[in-house]
Amino acid sequence: MIMKLFLSRMQSATAALLLASSLLLSQQRHPATNRPIADVMGFGGAPWLERPEREQEEAPQRALELIGIEPGTVIADVGAGTGYFTRRLAKRTGPTGKVYAVDIQPRMIEALKKSVARENLTNVEAIVSKEDDPMLPRGEIDLILMVDVYHEFAYPQLMLRKLREALKPEGRLVLLEFKKEDPAVPIRFEHKMSIEEARVEVEAEGFKLVKVISSLPRQHILIFKPGARKVN
Ligand SMILES: C[S@@+](CC[C@H](N)C(=O)[O-])C[C@H]1O[C@@H](n2cnc3c(N)ncnc32)[C@H](O)[C@@H]1O
Secondary structure, X not given: OXXXXXXXXXXXXXXXXXXXXXXXXXHOEOOOOOOEOOOOOOHHHHHHHOOOXXXXXXXXXXXXXXXXXXXXXXEEEEOOOOOHHHHHHHHHHOOOOEEEEEXXXXXXXXXXXHHHHHOOOOOEEEEEOEOOEOOOOOOOXXXXXXXXXXXXXXXXXXXXXHHHHHEEEEEEEEEEEEEOOOOOOOOOHHHEEOHHHHHHHHHOOOEEEEEEEOOOOOEEEEEEEEOOOOOO
């Protein structure tokens, strides 16, 4: 009798555990597209972000030319990592502009601050942010740039809502994402995004996809502007 009771308690506990883990697993997919959300790249990936071959593989300067950055632009580099793009952005916007460099990993921000100081750039403000909040000032940003980042957001919907609040009404939200449509791009599947996945997910949070540039070797440039929120 005691054994039977013990077994039935074990079964309910196992069922509860299975349910909890399946709920957890379901949180790791985007509800609008069923896209699996990628793990966050840890600080161990820092050397990869700064690899010299990146110039050739991703053409970062060409990417920034295509996006178009005027001196004096207020920029948020969200998921800035070690500052590979932050430094290039800071030079382009110049002393009349500003770059907020945002990342959830304190070690990335530490490395970013050092790399920015080495190049004597004084127009960068580094922010250790939260998984669901970029901690940016409201209504101040002209351009939000996320390079190989959006697919890692654990809370993409909450992040996009906060990012929309941070943008000026005429501001732009720009994603660079590895092309999922191209199997020759040598990046893990869950670290790539298709144009359609990005459009569906980002437009659902009050943006409009206004331009797609696919001329970079590995990434799409996806330019969004604040627009009407879709009613489901
Ligand atoms: C693949 S790295 C890209 C870094 C940088 N954008 C670059 O291209 O060199 C992705 C970065 O996004 C950051 N990240 C992930 N989720 C984030 C979130 N919710 N808010 C801010 N940063 C985030 C990670 O900590 C990591 O540093």
